Amino acid sequence: MSEIQTKLEKFGRYQKRLCIILFVGALPSAFVTFQFLITHHQPSYYCNYGAFAFESNNETSSQEVTGASEVVASKSGNYTDSDRCHTTTTHQDVKGHTHNQTAEGCVFYSTHTSVVTEYDLVCQKAWVKPFLVAIFMVGMMLGGQCGGTLSDKFGRRKILFLASLWQLAATFLSSFAWNVPSFGFAIFLCGLPCAVTAQASTLIGSEFVSASKRGFTYFCLAAGFSIGYMVLPVTAYFIHDWRWWLRFITLAGVLTMPCIWLLDETPIWLVATGRNEEASKLLKRISKYNGENSDASLEEFEKFKPALNKEETLSVWSTMSSLARIPSLLGRMLIVFFAWLVVNMTYYAIALNNDRLSGDRLWNMFFAGLVELASGLGFVICAQTVGRRNSYIALMTLTTFSLATTPFVASNEIGGSIAPSIGMSVAIFVSALTFLYLPKTKDKALPQTLKDAKAMRSDIFLSCNREKKSKTVVSPD
Secondary structure (H helix, E strand, O other), rough: HHHHHHHHHHHOHHHHHHHHHHHHHHHHHHHHHHHHHHHHHOOOOOOOOOHHHHHHOOOOHHHHHHHHHHHHHHOOOOOHHHHOOOOOEEEEEEOOOOOEEOOEEEEEOOOOOOOHHHOOOOOOHHOOOOOHHHHHHHHHHHHHHHHHHHHHHHHHHHHHHHHHEEEEEEEEHHOOOOHHHHHHHHHHHHOHHHHHHHHHHHHHHOOOOOOHHHHHHHHHHHHHHHHHHHHHHHHHHOOOHHHHHHHHHHHHHHHHHHHHOOOOOOHHHHHHHHOOOHHHHHHHHHHHHHHOOOOOHHHHHHHHHOOOOOOOOOOHHHHHHHOOOOEEEEEHHHHHHHHHHHHHHHHHHOOOOHOOOOOHHHHHHHHHHHHHHHHHHHHHHHHHHOOHHHHHHHHHHOOOHHHHHHHHHHHOOOOOOOOHHHHHHHHHHHHHHHHHHOOOOOOOOOOHHHHHHHHHHHHHHHHHHHHHHHHHOOOOO
């Protein structure tokens, strides 16, 4: 191992400062990701039929009395049939004539406004709310496809700063939406940089520390995200208007931008792009900040430089094409893709619906953020002890059991709730099993080239190879 690698792997003052910056930089990401818990809040409501729904006298028909009782039920906060809008209702006047009356929007029982309350996204418009979330997720997916490539081409630090700035600008823009389509377009723009910021932050954290400390840098990112999640309901408690709330979180995010600018580009990226002199100066500055002496010369960077040459420096499509021609790497890629799909479906299905749980929705958000923080700490412990692969297998197996048994222990969840839970449980369990075919990465340097990746083998493949070798018999002469 070269002196340069040794100095980078020391967890000194510089690396601790780096973790603090990553922590602060992750705070606003939670605001943007979970904004729907505020902007899509759906309080109890009833359909507004004018004064008719409130009248109850001798001239009122049985239908009118029913309407009044629905209002009372909705005020209690219980989601019953009273929350289902009836676009028209029938009543009789004193002469016995029948009249149809159409509801004029909805009346919501809440001092907090949201996109749902402003545009009446209930009843026939209820599909719009999940569709808006889907638009955000599509933006996140598309942005995630190019995040790594952009970081490789223009640098991790620059892309993280620009993506964070884009994220905040799009959030601010969404607060001025004049209708549902304009809001949908704005949140699509919000989604585009979300995965990019996560990718760039993770790369910066992992490339400045040793393999044994990668888990800790991830925890710093996760902790910042979790604290932001916990702050989310606090801000919503004081700011009741969804538009001003979006403007406030934009301002809060802007205050963290100088921290991101304090980050340095990673020496690994500088060397990989031929900027050895900048990398040398950076290494000397890191050593000085850590209270060490550095006499590393430019020649040493050639030893440290990853095996990247013209033949191995490929575009995204060329890389994907190369992966497709290598069965082992293609299999790993598909396993990770499927795992990412399953994890995101499970995570966001829970996270974006915790405001629908019983009890106070703001407290539910706070405790969800607290659980998120605990899970980040649990990840570090598991990754350091049993490794990432084994942690995924064990935890996803536990998730399978929890999800499969939930419909049977929860009240009023029999029938239609069982099928999706069982189906999701099967997908999670299959994903956990496929991870057995991935190589372990605990305390190992990440591969920099296709050749490095091919050299990594899973325990199952290694055991199969050993078994084949043990069965090989050399025939006598």
